[in-house]
Amino acid sequence: MEDKNILGKFSLEGKIALVTGGSYGIGMAIAKALAYAGAKIAFNGRRANLIADAEKEYASLGINAKGYVFDITNEADVQKFIPQIEKDFGGSIDILVNNAGIIKRIPATDMTVEEFRQVIDIDLTGAFIMSKAVAPGMIAKGGGKIINVCSLMSELGRETVCAYAAAKGGLKMLTRNLACEWAEHNIQVNGIGPGYIATPQTAPLREKQADGSRHPFDQFIIAKTPAARWGTPEDLMGTAVFLSSEASNFVNGQILYVDGGILAYIGKQPK
Ligand code: NAP
Ligand code: GCO
Numbered sequence: 293m294e295d296k297n298i299l300g301k302f303s304l305e306g307k308i309a310l311v312t313g314g315s316y317g318i319g320m321a322i323a324k325a326l327a328y329a330g331a332k333i334a335f336n337g338r339r340a341n342l343i344a345d346a347e348k349e350y351a352s353l354g355i356n357a358k359g360y361v362f363d364i365t366n367e368a369d370v371q372k373f374i375p376q377i378e379k380d381f382g383g384s385i386d387i388l389v390n391n392a393g394i395i396k397r398i399p400a401t402d403m404t405v406e407e408f409r410q411v412i413d414i415d416l417t418g419a420f421i422m423s424k425a426v427a428p429g430m431i432a433k434g435g436g437k438i439i440n441v442c443s444l445m446s447e448l449g450r451e452t453v454c455a456y457a458a459a460k461g462g463l464k465m466l467t468r469n470l471a472c473e474w475a476e477h478n479i480q481v482n483g484i485g486p487g488y489i490a491t492p493q494t495a496p497l498r499e500k501q502a503d504g505s506r507h508p509f510d511q512f513i514i515a516k517t518p519a520a521r522w523g524t525p526e527d528l529m530g531t532a533v534f535l536s537s538e539a540s541n542f543v544n545g546q547i548l549y550v551d552g553g554i555l556a557y558i559g560k561q562p563k
Contacts, residue, residue: 301539305330308381309536312364312422313392314357315342317491318441321525322389322532323350323357329533331387333357334377336364364392364418374425384429387536390419391441393459395493397452408455415459416466423470427479435478439535440467442483442547444554464547471545480544482535487551488513489523498522516559519552 295301309326313319314335323333333350335357337343343359350357358380362369378384393415396407419440430436445457446464464483471481488494497509506514514520531548534540549555 302533302537303330304387304533304536307331307386307536308334308378308383309387309389310334310336310377310385310422310426311389311391312336312418315339315346315359317493318486318489318525318528319389319391320346320349321529322391322441324353324355325529325532326387326389326536327353327355327357328529329537331536332381334360334381334385336360336362336373337392338363364390364422365413367421370421370425374429378429384433385426385436386430386433387437387439388422388426389439389441389532389536390422390463392418393441393493395453395456397496399452400454403455408458411455412459412462415456416462419463420466423466423481427474427477430479431474431477436480437536437540438470438474438479438481439532440464440481440483442467442485444485444487444549444551446483446485446547447549447555467547468545475544478541480535480540482540482543482545483547484528484531484535485547485549485551485555486528487517487523487549487554489525489527491525494522516557517552517554518557521552523550523552 304326309331311319311323314323315337323335327333340361343361347357347359360373362373394411396411423438440463442463443460446460449457467481467483497507499507528550531550
């Protein structure tokens with residue numbers, strides 16, 4: 293007999309969630325969503341001051357989130373902090389959100405190999421390092437959820453973001469491969485593909501012009517988005533809860549795009 297308490301399938305009560313890059317932006321919104329659904333929240337970042345500020349913001353919302361200062365690309369630190377987090381929270385991590393990421397907007401001809409490698413290291417390799425570190429605990433526990441924050445750039449390209457698009461395209465395939473490898477352990481690995489979201493990362497693309505007009509890229513995205521608006525971090529909260537909960541237990545290796553319709557749209561006919 294199926295359980296009629298369908299909303300209960302979205303509950304995260306008693307779960308331990310780790311959100312990378314949870315000091316602000318999309319990571320903070322996702323962490324709040326998981327907390328509102330009942331999860332206990334750990335998060336990380338590289339800047340202690342932002343971690344401290346974020347803990348205060350979470351606390352002001354009644355969320356007892358604990359922040360940890362480490363870089364997801366530093367495997368030794370990750371191997372040190374995951375057991376520390378599990379000790380602090382009294383159990384292994386149930387939900388990992390690989391949100392931390394950077395972008396460099398540089399023409400390929402001008403981008404140094406070091407700059408390219410830095411983006412790949414954080415946006416792709418960092419997710420592998422984190423997933424590899426939490427998987428043993430999830431396997432021992434009988435299951436878990438890993439959510440990789442991909443991007444429209446997992447599917448599409450544009451000028452000046454070659455490293456980022458390569459990383460996010462790779463993250464889509466890492467998601468699919470880890471989903472295949474760990475499904476037998478009841479670990480579901482999926483991705484969220486945000487469209488253009490108003491956060492510090494995209495602030496340069498929305499800066500008002502000297503004459504007070506909207507940034508050309510801002511106008512471009514509004515025109516390219518059927519919903520005719522930038523997304524907000526809050527637009528991602530429901531999808532994050534779904535992919536973190538038992539409601540998605542038969543969803544494996546999928547990227548759910550939360551993009552206002554951009555990927556479905558060829559664009560308006562010029563007036
Ligand atoms: P953001 O505002 O730049 O925030 C990035 C977060 O990641 C910060 O908390 C940052 O904190 C942390 N971080 C960066 N590198 C890190 C590292 N090596 N180790 C640990 N933490 C690190 O970005 P966002 O817009 O919220 O985006 C979050 C994720 O969504 C990223 O993966 C991004 O690629 C993706 N995304 C964004 C959009 C968008 O339109 N905004 C769309 C699609 C996908 P510290 O710098 O203090 O470490
Ligand atoms: C850019 C933007 C995008 C967004 C996002 C789109 O410069 O084009 O930063 O890359 O961050 O990834 O989904």
